[in-house]
Amino acid sequence: MTWKRALLIYPYSPAKKSEQLYGGLAIINPIGLEVVAARLKPAVEALMLVDMRLENEPLEAVIRRFRPDLIGVSLNWGRDAYVDALIHGLPKDVTLVIGGLYATREAEDVLGEFPEMDILALGYGEDSLRELVERGSPEGVAGLWFRRQSGAYPPGPARDGLPTMGGPLARNPLRQTVDVSHFHLDRSVRRYDYPWLTLKGDNIITSVGCPMVCAFCKWRENIFGEVQPWAAREPEDVVAELAETDAAVVHIVDANFAHDLKRVERICDLIIERDVRHLYACEIRVNALAKDARLVRKMEQAGFFMFMVGVESYQPRLLKAMRKGFTVRMCRQAFRNLAHTSILTLGNFLIGNPGETEAEMLGVADFAAGLGLDFISPNKIYAYENTDFEQWVLAQPGYRVEGRRRYVVSDRFGVEDLRRIQARIMLRFLRKHPPWIPYRKALAHPMVLKLGRERLRRAMLHSLWNHVADPNFRRRALRKLAKRFGRTGKAAS
Numbered sequence: 001m002t003w004k005r006a007l008l009i010y011p012y013s014p015a016k017k018s019e020q021l022y023g024g025l026a027i028i029n030p031i032g033l034e035v036v037a038a039r040l041k042p043a044v045e046a047l048m049l050v051d052m053r054l055e056n057e058p059l060e061a062v063i064r065r066f067r068p069d070l071i072g073v074s075l076n077w078g079r080d081a082y083v084d085a086l087i088h089g090l091p092k093d094v095t096l097v098i099g100g101l102y103a104t105r106e107a108e109d110v111l112g113e114f115p116e117m118d119i120l121a122l123g124y125g126e127d128s129l130r131e132l133v134e135r136g137s138p139e140g141v142a143g144l145w146f147r148r149q150s151g152a153y154p155p156g157p158a159r160d161g162l163p164t165m166g167g168p169l170a171r172n173p174l175r176q177t178v179d180v181s182h183f184h185l186d187r188s189v190r191r192y193d194y195p196w197l198t199l200k201g202d203n204i205i206t207s208v209g210c211p212m213v214c215a216f217c218k219w220r221e222n223i224f225g226e227v228q229p230w231a232a233r234e235p236e237d238v239v240a241e242l243a244e245t246d247a248a249v250v251h252i253v254d255a256n257f258a259h260d261l262k263r264v265e266r267i268c269d270l271i272i273e274r275d276v277r278h279l280y281a282c283e284i285r286v287n288a289l290a291k292d293a294r295l296v297r298k299m300e301q302a303g304f305f306m307f308m309v310g311v312e313s314y315q316p317r318l319l320k321a322m323r324k325g326f327t328v329r330m331c332r333q334a335f336r337n338l339a340h341t342s343i344l345t346l347g348n349f350l351i352g353n354p355g356e357t358e359a360e361m362l363g364v365a366d367f368a369a370g371l372g373l374d375f376i377s378p379n380k381i382y383a384y385e386n387t388d389f390e391q392w393v394l395a396q397p398g399y400r401v402e403g404r405r406r407y408v409v410s411d412r413f414g415v416e417d418l419r420r421i422q423a424r425i426m427l428r429f430l431r432k433h434p435p436w437i438p439y440r441k442a443l444a445h446p447m448v449l450k451l452g453r454e455r456l457r458r459a460m461l462h463s464l465w466n467h468v469a470d471p472n473f474r475r476r477a478l479r480k481l482a483k484r485f486g487r488t489g490k491a492a493s
């Protein structure tokens with residue numbers, strides 16, 4: 001006897017700000033939970049995945065109708081009142097498993113807050129849950145801690161005589177490894193459309209980890225907070241998955257998709273050969289773009305539509321301090337390679353570095369426009385605790401790290417000063433590179449022409465209109481503008 005009906009819940013509220021990308025223009029499908037679903041589905045009789053950000057039916061009604069005997073909740077981005085109430089409100093006679101990034105890193109907090117939780121899945125949970133269901137018991141399943149209480153076992157006589165809550169905790173060893181071949185999602189479990197502008201979007205993961213050593217970065221870490229060696233799926237498997245989605249826009253969420261350029265080329269060749277039609281967006285490094293102009297053009301032909309590039313700075317000493325692994329010269333080469341394509345580019349910059357003057361920060365706008373970037377995102381630099389970068393920042397006279405986000409501030413530039421400089425960089429950039437330049441470029445992209453120029457044009461204009469027509473957006477935008485430019489105006493006068 002084992003579990004037969006699994007309900008997986010992504011428990012975050014539609015109102016949670018961090019769940020709305022680009023001001024609500026895009027919502028990312030819960031990839032980790034979808035990986036678990038794909039792995040679990042063949043081992044159970046029925047499986048349902050509920051995403052609370054998009055679910056219209058009350059959760060109680062879903063549970064009444066579906067009658068699960070196993071509920072899995074993915075806690076990735078911390079707890080809040082909504083999440084806590086949702087978990088506490090789940091039926092007590094159904095096995096409750098909690099997993100995800102937060103549950104792994106803050107296991108004691110989760111164990112303390114949810115005495116009704118039967119099993120805690122630590123690390124990447126897909127193999128642990130599959131094994132749990134196949135064995136019909138959490139005993140000896142790597143990656144699972146469980147309470148010796150009735151809910152930790154499937155419905156049946158084996159539960160008799162066990163406490164219903166608060167049983168002693170059994171800790172199986174952790175499951176440290178991750179098998180990337182299990183990242184191929186099964187979209188038949190999906191009950192929602194995930195938006196990108198007003199088009200249908202999708203997200204896929206083709207590799208984990210990153211071999212680079214950027215000083216400020218935690219993205220290369222695995223779920224346990226340790227450096228994750230780069231591991232990638234086979235190109236054939238990636239393209240087979242791409243062929244399965246009917247979304248217009250596919251976001252590749254890897255930390256370093258293009259680490260292996262031969263793999264990128266093979267993926268492009270297969271996409272072109274099979275005529276798989278999507279617009280792709282991904283983060284990509286300067287090094288990858290600088291290497292091979294021919295490959296950049298092939299990526300355009302395959303449908304790569306938007307690159308998010310971590311440029312970070314245009315000053316050699318800061319690139320070095322951030323351990324970016326490229327030079328300003330390589331950066332210019334990368335954008336020369338892009339210049340003959342219609343691929344849109346968003347450049348991420350970090351400002352407020354030790355020793356950086358206001359004029360140097362404002363110079364980001366000129367450098368970005370000179371490169372031909374279409375959009376920029378100037379962000380305040382931050383330093384994570386107990387890193388070499390934090391030590392370096394703290395060793396600079398007058399510099400310190402402040403707040404929950406660990407921004408680098410100084411006697412000269414506080415968080416508010418940096419916010420106003422960010423706004424000025426944006427304005428200066430927009431004057432040099434107005435939004436109709438990327439608009440025209442996007443409409444000339446070869447994959448846009450294949451998918452229908454008019455369709456993308458309407459999506460862009462509708463999204464803009466939805467934003468402008470939304471009173472909350474207008475109120476927020478005005479408040480931000482007043483805050484960012486109010487005091488700058490006074491300072492200038």
Ligand code: SF4
Binds near residue numbers: 210217219220
């Ligand atoms: S390349 Fe990107 S993911 Fe890799 S270490 Fe640098 S910032 Fe992090």
